[in-house]
Amino acid sequence: MLGRWLRSVSGAARACVRAPPARALQVPPRPAWQPGEQRPPPQQKVMLEVLDHLEHLALVDFRDSEGVERLQKAIQFADQLQEVNTDGVEPMDTVLEDRCLYLREDDVTEGNCTKELLKNAREKVEEYFVAPPGNIPLPKLEERDTFLQGS
Amino acid sequence: MAAAVVRGCGGLWRRARQCGAGGPVPHGQRAVASSATGGAVSAGKSGLAPWVPVVGLEIHAQISSNSKLFSGSQVQFAAPPNSLVSFFDASLPGTLPVLNRRCVEAAVMTGLALNCSINKKSLFDRKHYFYADLPAGYQITQQRVPIAVNGSLSYSLCTGKKMSQMVTKTVRIKQIQLEQDSGKSLHDDTRSQTLVDLNRAGVGLMEVVMEPDMCCGEEAAAAVRELQLILQTLGSSQAVMAEGQLRVDANVSVHHPGEPYGVRTEVKNINSIRFLAKAVDYEIQRQIEELENGGTILNETRAFDSKLGFMPEPNLPPLIVYDAKSLPANMNHQQVVNIDWIHERLPDLPSVKREKLVEQYGILPEHSFTLLNEEGLTEFYENVVKQTQMKPKKVIGWILNDLLSYLKQHSLTVKESPVSSFLLADLLNLLEKKDISSTAAKQVLAELWKGEGKTPLEIVKEKKLELIQDQKELEQICQAVIDGQENEVMAVKAGNQKVLNKLIGLVQRETQGRSNPVLVKQLLEKKLSE
DSSP: OOHHHHHHHHHHHHOOOOOOOOOOOOSSSSSOOOOTSSSSSOOOOOOOHHHHHHHHOOOOOOOSSHHHHHHHHHHHHHGGGGGGTTTTTTSSEEEEEEEEEEEEOOOBBBBOOOHHHTTSSSSTTTTEEEESSSSOOOOOGGSHHHHSTTT | OOOTTTTSSSSSSTTOOOOSSOOOOTTTTTOOOOTTSSOOOOOOOOTTTEEEEEEEEEEEEEESSSSSSSOOOOOOOOOOOSSOOOTTTTOOOTTOOOOOOHHHHHHHHHHHHTOEOOEEEEEOEEEOOHHHOOOOOOEEEOSSSSSEEEEEEEEEEEESSSOOOEEEEEEEEEEEEEEEOEEEEEEEETTTTEEEEOTTOOOEEEEEEEEEEEOOOHHHHHHHHHHHHHHHHSSSSOOOOGGEEEEEEEEEEEEEETTTOOOOOOEEESSSSHHHHHHHHHHHHHHHHHHHHTTOOOOGGGGGSSSSTEEEEESSSSEEEEEETTTTTTTTGGGGOOOOHHTOOOOOOOOHHHHHHHHHHHHOHHHHHHHHHHHHHHHHHHHHHHOOSOOOOHHHHHHIIIHHHHHHTOOOOGGGOSSSSHHHHHHHHHTTTTSSSSHHHHHHHHHHHHHOOOOHHHHEEEEOOOOOOOHHHHHHHHHHHHOOOOOHHHHHHHHHHHHHHHHEEEEHHHHHSSOOOOHHHHHHHHHOOO
């Protein structure tokens, strides 16, 4: 059953994928330029509100000014990408963009494995997973005493 | 209410007043001419500038499919917890999403029915947020380029003094996107924990975004009701709100005409259409009161919507749908969603069904709305019409006034009606043949309602409800009434026609409703002119 399914999937996939075009190597053998040569990267201070927002969203704790500094440097490093000339180039979301999105038949083929799934759960209550209560939101900026604790 | 002038909301927006027909209207005030946005405006407390409420909706409709959007787990309401969950739904590492073709077809169908442009190439994104019922930490959705955009939905409202005037309004559909549903959390505050059931996690949803073109709870409710009917007609969603298959979030704000839109708040967790109307109106009132008292409107839930937390879904290539022109020659059918093929097979939408009913049977537009609003009622009506000689225009009265009110009184659906279309048609035939009067017919219907298995004819015979066919007998009764009502007789002879009705009524009473009023009138007139 599984074998037949695999074969039908790859058959459909083969029908989808176009043969890669024969082209000359696009990537030059040696770097043609270095970032930072064109112009110095703009220095942008990370705003406090943005930091707070990030801490809420990603549940990270920047802890102290050194952490913020590291974030600053990371942003600067990523900003180098802005120097690349992308005029007339469509942004790429995924290396799969040339592939066909495989469409599955609307059949029930999975599920019914409650026991197996719950094996991984540290705690369970009558076949429910147990999680900590709700989403305890981080308190607002003014009320927090852990924000940038180390600085 | 000045129904002729009303284009937007049918009422006034002042403190502590409700919008829409049926709300109390202060004496001497009229709905003021529409504002630039089309919404009716009103005076705030004496002299203050009027308020324009603005309502937008985000509607999540569960796709009616056998399996989930990206996995082969079954879609079913109320199953044992975590029994309809695959490894992918539980977000175990190494699992990948595989798109369900049926879900794409449902979204295209819905987009076409709502006059949208279908994007032949649409993209999937990840929306990240932390919640116990979202095991992956992100939801796969279509934020950037959804499958359908720029549509419209037309809906109707009853306005006017007797709720008999129908007004048609349109709301723009911003987009329709495919996305995953989350699981369900049960909060156990006593033990400080959350219980998570992932049966619903990964079920396909169509999010329908309606632009803020509505101005009150009544409009929002009417728009959602029409959308619900459309989805049910298409079969793309069963849209039963009570089972969570249709969930509505309302975005509400108020502003003064000519000024920019106010801060909007979200009204969530609405589980019935009636509650939607109430909740929206309540929020509008609350905002107006708050602002008129010098306060401000706080928006607490919009953190979700920030531009942060989105990224393209790297595991899914763009979704391509085709039409007859763009379809490549050798493609496997199974891999193709063809917009034109789907378009050709769209069923008649509710608005078209209503038009056909009005045209075919000569009923009023309001009637067609009621027929479609009640599950099975149209079918019942058409069955009665088929089986009776009575004109459809007359039959509709019996369906809407008598049958439907009985059903509502006893909280029954049309399917559960103790009176079948066959029995009702039988009864209406007796009436049409003038074997019984309409008063008698109503009595028979009341008997039939008991569901004791008797036919209308049997009941008529049992209760002696037949119209008196014997002319002589009728003449005698008419004469007796005339003899007993000297004053009235003189009034009629003097030219007062209204009193004649009283005499007819007396004859009716004498005959216990078994006389044909038309015939009685003729006989009385003849006698009185002698």
